[in-house]
Structures are given as C-alpha cells and as structure tokens.
Amino acid sequence: MGGLREMAAPFVALGPSGVAVRDRLKHLTAEDQQVLRLVGDHLGMPASRDLKARCAAGLDHDTDAWAERKRALSVECSSRWAGSITRATHDQWGLARRGQLAHIQGLEAGVRTIAHRLSLPVGEKGSKQAPGGYRSRQEWHAKTRRLHVLTDRLQAARADWEAGVVRVVRGGKRLLNTRHHLDTAQLTEEQWRTRWETGRRFLQADGESSKRFGNETIRVTPGGEVSIKLPATLAHLANAPHGRYVLAANVAFAHRGEQWRDRVQMNRAVAYRIHEDTTRGRWYLTASWTIPPVKTVPWPAARAGGLVGVDTNAGHLAAWRLDAHGNPVGEPVRFGYDLSGTAAHRDAQVRHALIRLLHWAKRHCLAIAIEDLDFQAEKTREKHGRRKKFRNLISGMPVAKLRSRLVSMAAELGISIVAVDPAYTSRWGSQHWQKPLTSKNKKITRHDAAAVAIGRRALGHPIRRRTAPPPAHRSDEQGHRTVQARPGTPGREELRPRIPGPRTRSVRAGCGVNAENQDAQHRSGRPAEHEFWQQDSLPLSL
Structure with missing residues (x-):
C-alpha cells in the first residue's frame, strides 16, 4: 500500500x-x-x-x-x-x-x-x-x-x-x-x-x-x-x-x-x-x-444517471456505458482511427472518432469519463530505455489534441467531460473486470476493462469488483455482498467491523483481522459492507 x-x-x-x-x-x-x-x-x-x-x-x-x-x-x-x-x-x-x-x-x-x-x-x-x-x-x-x-x-x-x-x-x-x-x-x-x-x-x-x-x-x-x-x-x-x-x-x-x-x-x-x-x-x-466560459455542471450532477467510460489507445477509443452503481451496461464499443499519413489525415481521423463517440453518448444522454493523460514525461528514452516500439507508440498518441478537441466538441453538444486520474486503470481494470465480463460468446479485452475502471473511478466507486459469497449465504439475512454503496453513504470509508464467529463455511472465526488491507488497490473509496445495505438494481449477471 x-x-x-x-x-x-x-x-x-x-x-x-x-x-x-x-x-x-x-x-x-x-x-x-x-x-x-x-x-x-x-x-x-x-x-x-x-x-x-x-x-x-x-x-x-x-x-x-x-x-x-x-x-x-x-x-x-x-x-x-x-x-x-x-x-x-x-x-x-x-x-x-x-x-x-x-x-x-x-x-x-x-x-x-x-x-x-x-x-x-x-x-x-x-x-x-x-x-x-x-x-x-x-x-x-x-x-x-x-x-x-x-x-x-x-x-x-x-x-x-x-x-x-x-x-x-x-x-x-x-x-x-x-x-x-x-x-x-x-x-x-x-x-x-x-x-x-x-x-x-x-x-x-x-x-x-x-x-x-x-x-x-x-x-x-x-x-x-x-x-x-x-x-x-x-x-x-x-x-x-x-x-x-x-x-x-x-x-x-x-x-x-x-x-x-x-x-x-x-x-x-x-x-x-x-x-x-x-x-x-x-x-x-x-x-x-x-466566448464566455462554458458553465460546467457539478460532478454529482454529471454522474447522476451513469456515464460512458473511455480508454484512450494508440489506434482506437474503447468505450463502455456504466449505470449509476458502476455496473457495465450493454456491450463495449470501439471507435477506431488511423494515425498514419499526413498530419491533416491524422487530425481528420481523430475528429471523426470523437464525433462518433459524442453522438453515441448523446443518444444515451450521458457524460463521458476520460483519463487526464499527459505523456510529456513518459516518452523519454531514459525512462523506457530500449523499448523503442513502446516509445513510438506513446509518442504517436494524440493525447493533447484529442483532449482539447473532445472538450470543445462536447461543449457544443452539451455533454460533460469528467477527467479522472489515470493511475492503475489498465492494470486494475484487467485484474478485476476482464475475466468476470468474459464469456463463451463475448471476449473482453484489456482496453474494455480499463474503460470500466475509468468509469467507476469517475462515478466515485472503487475499481475492485466485489465477489459473491457461497450460495448458502446469499440471503437477505446476511445481506448481498456485491451491493455497491453510493458515494455519500455514511460509513462507506470506514473499516469493516469485527463480527465474532464464523462468517462463511470456508472461513474460520478471527480470520478477518487483516480486513483493513483489502482496499489497497483503490484510493477513491471503499465498499461498504456494514450498517445499511442497498440493493438497487445491482448485481451483474455473469
């Protein structure tokens, strides 16, 4: 930690x-x-x-x-x-x-x-x-x-x-x-x-x-x-x-x-x-x-009905729609662009991809969450050494142009842009969301999982996905452990209380002494598993 x-x-x-x-x-x-x-x-x-x-x-x-x-x-x-x-x-x-x-x-x-x-x-x-x-x-x-x-x-x-x-x-x-x-x-x-x-x-x-x-x-x-x-x-x-x-x-x-x-x-x-x-x-x-500065809506209003998480990559934008509880809705969408050729061609490709993304978000009346990226200090040869392909990859990503164009074009359509910290979104999205969302008929990539992580961070939810307990303990008496707490829920940031006695059939009493270390991989907030339980339309059917 x-x-x-x-x-x-x-x-x-x-x-x-x-x-x-x-x-x-x-x-x-x-x-x-x-x-x-x-x-x-x-x-x-x-x-x-x-x-x-x-x-x-x-x-x-x-x-x-x-x-x-x-x-x-x-x-x-x-x-x-x-x-x-x-x-x-x-x-x-x-x-x-x-x-x-x-x-x-x-x-x-x-x-x-x-x-x-x-x-x-x-x-x-x-x-x-x-x-x-x-x-x-x-x-x-x-x-x-x-x-x-x-x-x-x-x-x-x-x-x-x-x-x-x-x-x-x-x-x-x-x-x-x-x-x-x-x-x-x-x-x-x-x-x-x-x-x-x-x-x-x-x-x-x-x-x-x-x-x-x-x-x-x-x-x-x-x-x-x-x-x-x-x-x-x-x-x-x-x-x-x-x-x-x-x-x-x-x-x-x-x-x-x-x-x-x-x-x-x-x-x-x-x-x-x-x-x-x-x-x-x-x-x-x-x-x-x-022009007068465009008045932006407050962050709670922008995330009220959910939003669209967008992961920026070298050749495409990976987007996924999330509801207010941080659950992915529908299928992931990709908006590709080609960065080869002249500068005018690359610029047109970026604009075309952003237009399609904005129109898709406009149809659902949702805000867009994107990483606040800056590769100025990340593309030097001293940092990445002999990894020339990776240096060329991040150098070719039009981060600054894409960000400025997205903000200006979204302002014309009345769409809010929520910027989030880009740290660990790809790693934790792949760790906690890629496998659960993958099925026999649907293969989820690392970029799609990163879009979910970006959207959850913009909503104020932790990136980590809570796993379901054994079937015998999925009752109203114990409460559903996959419930997501709203950002304003009292006690959401507190440690999990010590409950004496066995909690599941596979865990002995007293084995939850290290519960405070369970949230090391998300600083934006911790899941509430005590006091008031909310079960609004929640769980993902995986």
Missing part, C-alpha cells in the same frame, strides 16, 4: 474559451495575391525586429517598454497594425518560455533516471516503482558520458531561464534547418525559399469592439467581402477609399457561420489571419473570437 500514489479527485473539465473558424479565399486574382504578399512582407520585417527587441529585453520588459515598442512600429505602419504585431510578439515569447520550462523538466527527469541507474550494480533487476541497473558495463559507461552531456545542457537551459533568454525563429526552426538538408526534404532551393518567405509574413489583425464589423484593419462584411487597410507606404495600391484594398474573393464560413455573422453585425471584436498554403497554392482566412 505504501508504493501506491495518492489519486487525484475526478473533476468536470472546463469548456473552451475561444473559437476559430477558417474558410478558403477562392477566385483571388494575380493582383490580389501580389498585394497580399507585399503587405505580408512589409509587415514581416518590423515583426522580426520587434521580436528581436522583446527577446533582448528578457525579464526586464514591462508595460512602458511595450508602449515604446508600439510607438516605434507605428512609424512604419498604422497603430492598429503595430498593436497586432506587439501582441503577437508577446504571445510568441510566452510560448517560447513555456517550451523552455518543459525542456528543463525533461532534462531533469533524464538526469534523475540516469543517476539512479548508475548508482545500482550492473545487471541488478528493477521493480515496478523504479528501474534497475544497466545491463552491461559498456552500457553503463555510455550512460555515464550521456549523464555529463545532459547535465551540461541542463545547466545551460537553467541559466537561460533565469536570465529570461529565449531563442525563437520566425518561420520555424525546423524549416530553417531544412535549408541544409534539401535533398532529404525533396525540395529545391526555390521551393524552400518560397516556404521560408511565406512563414515569415505577417498578415493578422486583432479585433476591436464597437468598430465597424469588429475589425478596422482586416474587415469582413456579413456578406463575405474582405478588405485590408494598407500601410502608408503601400497606400498607392488601394482600390477603395481610405487606403483600403478589397479582395475579389468572398468568404462564407460553413462552420459557426451564424455565430460569426451575428458578431460582425453587432460590431463585436473578431480577429483575422490570412495565410498562404504554398503546397496547395491556396489562400485561407481564419476568424477567431473569445
């Missing part, structure tokens, strides 16, 4: 706080595309200089420095363009800081693991809680050298963190390094140059409430007409009054189009971003705005 960690309490996940929709800019003329490229290149240069100034300021940056940067940019472009540039720079610097902190935490985890394994004798076996020593003297020597490398990297990263130094590349570090490996990337120098210039353009503007259609810089009318306020140096390219350029393309957002149209008609803030897809030769417009 001392080797198990404390379980975090289940909670209802908060809904999304923003919305983003995208539409293609069709039927753009050659002149339109040329103007967009000129404006993006013109604004990209001050954006790069502003990012450089922000990174040089480091931790000494304040609101006065922010205002000074905006005034310096307003000389080359309008104050609204300058405000959008400085705000984007601030967001990019903050993202780099968060990535830097995650990198430091990963290095610290690697150093701790290697130092622990080096302190053990060569060939010593490990346990479930901690890894053992290295297999050979050669591996021990190689890991000694790697420890010094990681320690040096950690010291340098900590020094940068304390000094507020970040390293950011506009256009992307990966694309920058691709310049030296054009043959491997199957790109020509001209193709790479086109992608590089496209990635460094700046064509985005923040919205402003009470202004016409919610944005004065990039304006989109309710009818779909798109116009841009040109910088002063490019005002000669305007084809509309007041230095504006109207594009030949119209937009009509298919998704959330009514919400977007209501906002622009009421002159509420909407931010826009125009970008080019060089691979397809297309231009896109993305509209985004903030």
